[in-house]
Amino acid sequence: MTSSLFLNISYLIALLSLAIFSRQCEGARAFFVFGDSLVDNGNNNFLMTTARADSLPYGIDYPTHRPTGRFSNGLNIPDIISEHIGSEPTLPYLDPELQGDKLLVGANFASAGVGVLNDTGIQFVNIIRIGDQLRYFQQYQQRLSQLIGAEQATQWVNQALVLITLGGNDFVNNYYLVPYSFRSRQFALPDYVKYVISEYKQVLGRLYQLGARRVIVTGTGPLGCVPAELALRSRDGNCDMELMRAASLFNPQLVQIINELNSEVGADVFVAANAYQMHFDYISNPQAFGFVTAKVACCGQGPYNGVGLCTPASNVCPDRNAYAFWDPFHPTEKANRLIVSQIFSGSTDYMHPMNLSTILAVDEMKFK
Incomplete structure (x- = not known):
């Protein structure tokens, strides 16, 4: 009798979970975010x-006019992508509110200060390094399996959209952080870039192993043009050429490993976002x-308002829409919207091999 009752309860729980899953799935897909402060929704809080x-x-x-942990005056890139795919913003993985039905929206694993390399951002002490972000992704999938079942969880992850933004900190918060940094003494810049790229390829490969099947990978922006670097390195207001050289070496090699990975798996899993050009368009004009x-x-x-952090004691412009940069490193919401507009509908100069609107159209046909 007890055994029969237990089976009936288990069956009802399974049916309820499936009903929740089916309701959430109508016209929706999960969204997962990995990376650094450009895409952190508040994990570091x-x-x-x-x-x-x-x-x-x-x-x-x-919208609340309160700080959320986003490095922005308002919405950041993942928030605006969520708008485009018709979803609510993803919660930070460390947020206690990420449970139950909220798990079906996805999760943001990003952490300000991280890079591809584990020694990037060590000055920030406690951050979620990329290996830990991937381990949290595994943990998330276990939690999702408990909610909707292992088979449905695998399908939900496979059909999700993924964004990963890494690389910039490996230069500004590692190689070029101080003169004669450990990494700059260990590697000439071209060799360092190759090393970071080889490590990044392993990260992307691991994402694929964990079930990611549609991954937008952003390159670095024009690193030498941010106000922090202008304040530190520029005498005439022009972009620092050494950091620009780093970006010019890194980004093409990132596209190369994306093409290699897609060839290896036999599908356009990884999509390259030309963040350098997206940013440079409005920086140059x-x-x-x-x-x-x-x-x-x-x-x-x-x-250039580029020294130190943005704090309650800082100068703050009255019209954020007039500024491309919110703080010494990060774009304003307006600039983020320009970036996402290219992610969504940009030509192959910006998104290779396809933009997000094409991804959504192709995947809608595939998942029907």
Whole structure:
């Protein structure tokens, strides 16, 4: 009798989980985010780290007008992608609210300060390094399996959209962090780039092993043009050429390993987003995009508002839409929207081999 009752309860739980899954699946797909501060939705709020954005004026233009841990005045790139795919924003994986039906939306594993390499960002002490982000992704899938069953969980992950943004910190917060850094003494720049790229290929391969089947991979932006580097390295307001050289070496090799991985798996799993060009468009001609400046950060202090962090004591511009950069390193929400517009509908100069609107159309036919 007890055994029969247990089986009936188990059967009802399974049916309920399947009903939840079916309801959530209608016109939806999960979204997973990995990477650094450009895409962190607030994981670092839950860590003892100096790499955080949990105090005003961060979030000044967010719907709640409160800081969320996003390195933005408002929405960041994952938020705006979620808008485009008709989904609510993903919660940080460390957020206690990420449970139950919220798991079906996906999760954001990104952590400000991280890079491809484990020694990148060590000055921030406690951050979620990329290997740990991938381990959390495994843990997430176990939790999802408990909610909707192992087979459905695998299908849900396979059909998800994934965004990964890494690489910039491996230069600005590692190789070029201080003169004669350990990595700059160990490697000449071309050799360092090859090393980072080889490690990145393993990260992407691991993502595939964990079930990711549609992954947008962003390259680095024009690293030498951010206000922090202008303040540190530029005498005339021009982009620092050494950091620009690093980006020019890194990005083509990233596209190369993406092509190699797609050939190895026999499908267009990985999609290259040309973040360098997306950013450089408005940096090189800010007025064409409605910006007053792409050199001075909205929030900060010192030359170009590029010194130190954005804090309650910093200068803050009254009109965030007039600035391409919110703080010394990160774009404003307006600039993020320009970037996502190219991710969504840009030509193959920006998205290779296809943009997000094409991905959504192709996958809708595939998953019917």
